[in-house]
Amino acid sequence: MNYWQSKAYEKRVRKFMQKTLYLFASGRLRRKENTVCVETEEQVKYFPVENIRDIYVFGEVDLNKKLLEFFHQHEIILHFFDYHGHYIGSFYPREHYNSGYMVLKQAEHYLDAEKRLFLARQFVAGSLANIIQVLRYYANRGKEIAHYLEAIDEFNRSGLASCHTIEELMAIEGNARNYYYESFNVILEGCPFVIDGRSKRPPADPLNALISFGNSLVYTKMLTEIYKTHLDPRIGFLHATNFRRFTLNLDMAEIFKPILADRVLFSLVGKRMIGPNDFERHGGGVFLKEQGRRTYVEEFEAKLQSTFYHRRLKRNVSYQTCLRLELYKLEKHLIRRRSLYTLCEPLVIGRM
Incomplete structure (x- = not known):
């Protein structure tokens, strides 16, 4: 089996196919088993963690340390913006590929x-x-x-x-x-x-x-x-x-x-x-x-x-x-x- 048929190649392809999650509504962000759960007043949605590349937070969102640990394990960065859409900072987990x-x-x-x-x-x-x-x-x-x-x-x-x-x-x-x-x-x-x-x-x-x-x-x-x-x-x-x-x-x-x-x-x-x-x-x-x-x-x-x-x-x-x-x-x-x-x-x- 060559590289193009290997699990390593499949994993790399999946990484490139990950999506960005944009959060505009206020609510709560938490872990639910192996998914990211987004709770707002209107609805609850679940997103498989392996499908997420990064998360952009525009609304007022509550989260806890356990969720940040979950994001660190799966190499997910959070970018935070204020009410007017100004970038204010990122949760940048400890690097997995340090060199x-x-x-x-x-x-x-x-x-x-x-x-x-x-x-x-x-x-x-x-x-x-x-x-x-x-x-x-x-x-x-x-x-x-x-x-x-x-x-x-x-x-x-x-x-x-x-x-x-x-x-x-x-x-x-x-x-x-x-x-x-x-x-x-x-x-x-x-x-x-x-x-x-x-x-x-x-x-x-x-x-x-x-x-x-x-x-x-x-x-x-x-x-x-x-x-x-x-x-x-x-x-x-x-x-x-x-x-x-x-x-x-x-x-x-x-x-x-x-x-x-x-x-x-x-x-x-x-x-x-x-x-x-x-x-x-x-x-x-x-x-x-x-x-x-x-x-x-x-x-x-x-x-x-x-x-x-x-x-x-x-x-x-x-x-x-x-x-x-x-x-x-x-x-x-x-x-x-x-x-x-x-x-x-x-x-x-x-x-x-």
Whole structure:
């Protein structure tokens, strides 16, 4: 029996087929034998634990230590969000795949200025390549965004090569994203929303609220996937490793935000699936209401499960699978098993 017929392969396939559980209603979360029981005022539901990848908690949920022990045994992360959908933290169980060797390699590449700059450049190059891919998609559908596309392409082709520090890389990415966010008004022309620059804390308008919410989902998705690898999420390369709890997920998310969060935003707003009534203003900021968040995560999960042709593997893979594959590429680069020239090469895709 070869590997493809083995139980190890079957177990790995099941891991990739696990689903995310989103909890919006308030209630209680507890263990019931080998299931996760969700109790609300309206209903009681049971979810087999082996089918759960991670859990997103938006409502007020009660749970106990016994349940957290259960989640630790089954490698399940919980991500918590506040009333307005802001990410506030995660239950990140003790790692099952700890590797002192990998931690040393991550630290080595962080402390060596040349190695860190190389990796940081790959993250930014991946981000810009996918931004360009998104813009080309809409340019091919008649959107007048050639000016923005040319400017960002110039940053990608010549700007990155001239960077000699992390700060210069961050500046290049920031300038490119300013052009990118300006293009939103052209892509979404005729829609009820406009964006006047990026604002985060708090978001100043509905589009900024959607960007922030989508980015938070990508950050936490990457954190879940990092947990399933030998990588340490505390050691990033583009974002400084300091007193912040996690940084590597922020690095990896730069690659995926354009093709996950932004594409979902364009789809929801362009198809009028989310409108003005899905937002509320509070404390000078604009936030998604619960129904808007529900609509967003449904579209977001659909995007994760959709597939594209992976040029290196020569087969279709889902975006969810690709999150993990990119982490494996980083692992191989750190331990010198494979040279990493373009971190996000498979994601520069032709079909959106």
